[in-house]
Amino acid sequence: MLDNPNSDYRILTLADLPAYLAGLPDIAAMLGGGTADWRCEDVADGNLNSVFLVDGPAGGLCVKQALPYVRVAGESWPMDVRRAFFEVSYARRMAPFVGSLAPAIHHFDAAQFIIVMEKLAPHIILRSALIAGAHHPRVPVDVADYIAAASFHTSDLAAPFETKAADQALFAGNIGLQRISVDLVFTDPYVIHERNRVTVPLAGWAAAFRADIDLKEAVTRARLAYLTHAQSLLHGDLHSGSIMVTATETRVIDGEFALIGPSGFDIGNFIAHYVMAWFAKPFHGSGPAETARFRDLLAADILVFWQRFEAQFLAHWRGFAGAADGLPASHFADPVAAARAETMRRSYVADLFRDAVMFMACKIIRRVLGFAQIADFLVIPDEVVRAQAQAAALAFARSVLLHPARYGDIAAVVAAMPRFEGAGLDPAPTRLL
Amino acid sequence: MLDNPNSDYRILTLADLPAYLAGLPDIAAMLGGGTADWRCEDVADGNLNSVFLVDGPAGGLCVKQALPYVRVAGESWPMDVRRAFFEVSYARRMAPFVGSLAPAIHHFDAAQFIIVMEKLAPHIILRSALIAGAHHPRVPVDVADYIAAASFHTSDLAAPFETKAADQALFAGNIGLQRISVDLVFTDPYVIHERNRVTVPLAGWAAAFRADIDLKEAVTRARLAYLTHAQSLLHGDLHSGSIMVTATETRVIDGEFALIGPSGFDIGNFIAHYVMAWFAKPFHGSGPAETARFRDLLAADILVFWQRFEAQFLAHWRGFAGAADGLPASHFADPVAAARAETMRRSYVADLFRDAVMFMACKIIRRVLGFAQIADFLVIPDEVVRAQAQAAALAFARSVLLHPARYGDIAAVVAAMPRFEGAGLDPAPTRLL
Known part of the structure; x- marks a missing residue:
């Protein structure tokens, strides 16, 4: 169910993001165009995770990665990245009951603990x-x-x-x-x-x-x-x-x-x-x-x-x-x-x-x-x-x-x-x- | 953790029991002698399982197998054999706290859902x-x-x-x-x-x-x-x-x-x-x-x-x-x-x-x-x-x-x-x- 979080995990940077998304055909299609057409932004403002917004010619997406530590505290406070798995599991369990009161989940990368989801704008x-x-x-x-x-x-x-x-x-x-x-x-x-x-x-x-x-x-x-x-x-x-x-x-x-x-x-x-x-x-x-x-x-x-x-x-x-x-x-x-x-x-x-x-x-x-x-x-x-x-x-x-x-x-x-x-x-x- | 209960599972009979135990060297040693020296008895009196008592020259054992149905009700009432796994898990969790207030578990067969444990006699x-x-x-x-x-x-x-x-x-x-x-x-x-x-x-x-x-x-x-x-x-x-x-x-x-x-x-x-x-x-x-x-x-x-x-x-x-x-x-x-x-x-x-x-x-x-x-x-x-x-x-x-x-x-x-x-x-x- 869960990959070993230590195996292939690496922290996704803003610079790496376009290439990462280009490797996901369904996701790339939602953005439209190619990597050169995508505008990426680091918008993390919670306490725990990396969050990026990506806009392409066809649409926008939100990309969230669980970091192996508490973002606001730094590497001195380690935190299990598998929390992204639980976030996705929760979202999928809620979906039939709450409909559009939660964002749509488009992709979950169980090795990198990255969630690609609906971009909420202008929310x-x-x-x-x-x-x-x-x-x-x-x-x-x-x-x-x-x-x-x-x-x-x-x-x-x-x-x-x-x-x-x-x-x-x-x-x-x-x-x-x-x-x-x-x-x-x-x-x-x-x-x-x-x-x-x-x-x-x-x-x-x-x-x-x-x-x-x-x-x-x-x-x-x-x-x-x-x-x-x-x-x-x-x-x-x-x-x-x-x-x-x-x-x-x-x-x-x-x-x-x-x-x-x-x-x-x-x-x-x-x-x-x-x-x-x-x-x-x-x-x-x-x-x-x-x-x-x-x-x-x-x-x-x-x-x-x-x-x-x-x-x-x-x-x-x-x-x-x-x-x-x-x-x-x-x-x-x-x-x-x-x-x-x-x-x-x-x-x-x-x-x-x-x-x-x-x-x-x-x-x-x-x-x-x-x-x-x-x-x-x-x-x-x-x-x-x-x-x-x-x-x-x-x-x-x-x-x-x-x-x-x-x-x-x-x-x-x-x-x-x-x-x-x-x-x-x-x-x-x-x-x- | 759990084998597929449908793979190799078969119901252990009184006739099969000696050969089964002979295949477990540590258990056979606890009984002593060989299969011809073992006295086996079917003593099931609970509602759910097969229970056998086995006596050999060196000692006695209790053998319990979870049946795929409720024993007293018959095959019309199916029951997951993995309950034996939970019984063993419970016994192992209790052991440090309750000591000799529970029987010692000697062997668990996770494919046959058979537990070999201390024979309680003259209890x-x-x-x-x-x-x-x-x-x-x-x-x-x-x-x-x-x-x-x-x-x-x-x-x-x-x-x-x-x-x-x-x-x-x-x-x-x-x-x-x-x-x-x-x-x-x-x-x-x-x-x-x-x-x-x-x-x-x-x-x-x-x-x-x-x-x-x-x-x-x-x-x-x-x-x-x-x-x-x-x-x-x-x-x-x-x-x-x-x-x-x-x-x-x-x-x-x-x-x-x-x-x-x-x-x-x-x-x-x-x-x-x-x-x-x-x-x-x-x-x-x-x-x-x-x-x-x-x-x-x-x-x-x-x-x-x-x-x-x-x-x-x-x-x-x-x-x-x-x-x-x-x-x-x-x-x-x-x-x-x-x-x-x-x-x-x-x-x-x-x-x-x-x-x-x-x-x-x-x-x-x-x-x-x-x-x-x-x-x-x-x-x-x-x-x-x-x-x-x-x-x-x-x-x-x-x-x-x-x-x-x-x-x-x-x-x-x-x-x-x-x-x-x-x-x-x-x-x-x-x-x-």
Whole structure:
């Protein structure tokens, strides 16, 4: 299934790219013309991989290669190139469920760990749009549809258990990137670690989180849920940097963190980045009126996203007529039992919500106190101002983890955000917020 | 890893056995002498496989072959022979943790799916001992030690998550026997199914269970936990028919149902069979005094088993000093945090107990209303008497599933059993017991 990653692997450079693509007749035909006609560009801006865009007379393509180390960290942090295999496996598994909400995969080179896929243009990264204050109302609906379809159809609710077992057997091999998630999301932010990139004025918050045993207990529950709740096939890194948008199109990209895990993880990750965009917004240079307007839109997006997810997930389930082991149709056939099945569906979705809110909070904390910082905050030039925006997000996340009963529905989550705005650089006063 | 099961596979007969063993020099040496000196016996009494015992001048061996169908059902029910590969993989994974509590594996033939292992003599099947009224006080302690070591050391509490991921990748392939568990434990007993072998006088109970939507909701929770809670490597079929005993030794055998699943499953399965032995005891021919004495011992065994499991599991955890992802030591280093870690360990074990009690009830029901009936009840010759014993077990199991809060500790579980003795053949009066 996997070639030995050490055999023929070599890093593809911008200079080598045309010759490489010319060796793939179907791909060359999609570009049209010959190598002299192709314009190639290095556009890597994620943390892990090489990414090139290529344009020819007949069309454009995106070429992505997994590097044997973490690109932003350099060769001192090695990383298994087979993650490209898992990204392609994930994309192929998703395709029937999510259609055009993910880019088309045209070619996978299993020796070089290179993926050739649809070039997304004029799509931009959702994170950039959020920072620029450009609202994309389709995105929460589209991403809700994506996650609802993925998390229903790859679960035991939608298939005989053998289907998920096959996914489990395959994606259990994707340990290189799971190691990143386990360390960077669930462990490092709560200890002193050289990888953590904490803004200096947030030192008090970081120390408070390291000492907060209630918080670490809550995070342990989240980590154990991540490690042991094998509910559905997840994207595993579904944030605003993994979504490309135009006014009319949404594409979820970069599924290399794919794993079988708790369905609430992708949901919470997506919400977390809207929450952080909301906390960062006042410091992105727009005036108070525009800030208020855009924040209202972000808050509405979060509500729309969850409501759409819930409706779509339930619609998939109610409409499902195939064989599945999770809730066997034979047990819930008569009208009374069918009514109870509906109660159980709603209870299942309520569990997903609780998980999602828990993971949302973990995702906020790791983006502020951990290694992989996000541009939403990094573009704020003044370190103290940036830390104040981040502290508000931290205070919110801490409250969510310590007091989950206060966040029993999506309206409560959204309504609570403004209360944490003035949290400030001293973590103590907001302890019980 | 797995040979094509269709290539060279042939069913080994008693007549072929000596020549087969003679072709394995190390095995032949263990027997001593030559084929003419070996005494071979067909002793299959499980549901699935061929089992032979072989004695030679130098020693004895057990030879087990996976048949391409369910032995007790015949060729009409095909079954993947690769289960022998999973049995051996499970045994090898357990060996460092459970030592002599499992038989030694001497040889695995990956083409014929034959396992040659330690012959257990004069061990008898625990179920036979329970039916005969022969008490084995070591068994609950030994099995508790076995499950405690297995469920701790193969979990994320005792290793970096990559270890469980490797187990997951392997055992996710063991779908043939998982299909049996999913169908026979969690589905068939609650529907009309040709495989179900319900005693005629229990027809009322079977109908009541098929119509009981509260019960089916509880069973759905159990089934989803079985399918999605990837906590540790389980034996998967750990009942009194999978344990061989002498007065001084306990051996857990037959790990072919192995899976990554909820740790409470094996615990609940073991308890379930002591509970059923307890309900069956009055009809095994001993007088009232002996019945009372043996039942008291069985009840004590259940208490001892759980208390020993809890103590040993916690001891493994408290004494663990290696790297693990479940509860990272770095988060719980200082004295206050260490005290909290202890609270969390107890909470984890309390969750295992709740799961165990739930699975115990499911296991009782499947042995009464499903396909694989057990000798504890089958040896009761009078069908009505047998049904009354089974009805009491069913009433108890139903109460456990419908009212879990009443069964908050092992003493409550044991203390409740006598209340269901007179349940009778009409399921209605005990509805709210």
